[in-house]
Amino acid sequence: MPATARLRRAALAASLCSAVALGATACGPFSGGTNDAAAPAGPFGGLSGPQILDKAVDTTKTATSLHLAIDVRTTDGPMKSSVSTDLQGQCTGTMAIGATGTAELVRPADKAVYLRFDEALLKEQVKGESPDVQKAVLKELKGRWMKTDAKDPDAKDMLDLCDLKALLADFEQTSRGTVQGEETTLDGRRALVLRQTLGGEKSTFYVATEGKPYLLKVVTTGGREPGTIALSDFDRPVVAKAPAKKDVVDEKSLG
Numbered sequence: 530m531p532a533t534a535r536l537r538r539a540a541l542a543a544s545l546c547s548a549v550a551l552g553a554t555a556c557g558p559f560s561g562g563t564n565d566a567a568a569p570a571g572p573f574g575g576l577s578g579p580q581i582l583d584k585a586v587d588t589t590k591t592a593t594s595l596h597l598a599i600d601v602r603t604t605d606g607p608m609k610s611s612v613s614t615d616l617q618g619q620c621t622g623t624m625a626i627g628a629t630g631t632a633e634l635v636r637p638a639d640k641a642v643y644l645r646f647d648e649a650l651l652k653e654q655v656k657g658e659s660p661d662v663q664k665a666v667l668k669e670l671k672g673r674w675m676k677t678d679a680k681d682p683d684a685k686d687m688l689d690l691c692d693l694k695a696l697l698a699d700f701e702q703t704s705r706g707t708v709q710g711e712e713t714t715l716d717g718r719r720a721l722v723l724r725q726t727l728g729g730e731k732s733t734f735y736v737a738t739e740g741k742p743y744l745l746k747v748v749t750t751g752g753r754e755p756g757t758i759a760l761s762d763f764d765r766p767v768v769a770k771a772p773a774k775k776d777v778v779d780e781k782s783l784g
Contacts, residue, residue: 573742578707578723585736585744586704590697592743592763597622597690601756612690613762618679619769620691629653635674636691637769642684643674643777674772677780702744712738716761720745728752 573581589595594615601608605627612622612634620636630650635643646654648671655663677684690696710722715735723734730752735745746759771777 573709573721573738578709579704581709581721581736581742582702582704582707582723582725582734582744585734585742586700586702588742589744589760589763590700592693592697594693594762594764594767595760596762596765598759598761599756601754601758603754610690613767613769614691614693614696615767616693618691618693619767620688621767621769622690626650633674634691635769635772636679636688637771639771640679641771642677642679642688643772644677645672645674645772646670669778672776674777675780676777681780707734715745718745730755 573584576584594613596613597610599608599610599612607627609625610622612620612624614620614622617638618636619638620634623631623633625631630647630653632647632650633645648667651667651670652663655666658666679685679688704725706727707723707725710724712719712721713735714720719738720735721738723736725732725734731750733746733748735747737743737745741763743763744760746757748757749755
């Protein structure tokens with residue numbers, strides 16, 4: 530069924546660039562920089578703003594698992610995703626693609642991945658098909674999970690956000706020009722605010738001041754892809770269980 534491949538590619542296009550490197554050069558929002566700015570004493574002692582951000586990025590790259598909440602406006606439209614993943618490849622989450630609909634994803638620690646699309650997204654993807662095909666797709670997949678081999682090329686696209694090892698390896702952030710701000714509370718956790726302005730883009734970073742100095746949140750205004758990326762649940766076990774067999778449709782059976 531051609532529509533299934535289009536669904537997965539659409540989800541990838543909406544999420545990957547915004548999430549993988551928190552603004553690596555290819556994605557744009559946080560690349561570049563200005564001269565390092567000195568920072569006043571604070572929770573990180575005499576470290577400057579750039580040094581604190583570097584420390585936060587280095588610490589975040591040591592995580593064995595984490596949760597990513599992404600809410601950005603990409604060149605393809607608005608995109609939201611909420612994904613938990615670990616170094617073993619276990620992954621669970623949701624992706625809202627524009628105003629069309631939502632896809633759910635579960636990847637247990639095995640060779641399969643399970644995808645479930647809401648009715649709105651199913652209808653959007655088969656609207657160009659014949660009435661019979663549309664009816665068959667909705668009957669077969671509405672409310673059910675589609676099982677796919679994780680090595681399938683199209684499934685691989687959807688699983689890029691589940692590859693924590695690759696995400697952390699690519700986790701880079703230009704720190705030049707970062708200025709230290711005030712300390713605040715973010716979702717009940719104390720955090721230091723760092724700010725950076727690059728051309729027409731303004732970025733605000735929140736770094737944990739209690740426990741390990743993880744990067745907790747990045748908020749960007751202006752630029753091509755403004756939005757928010759929040760990180761949490763560091764080193765917390767990811768629970769990704771395969772759906773019940775009665776709720777699963779094997780992609781191979783779809784033809």
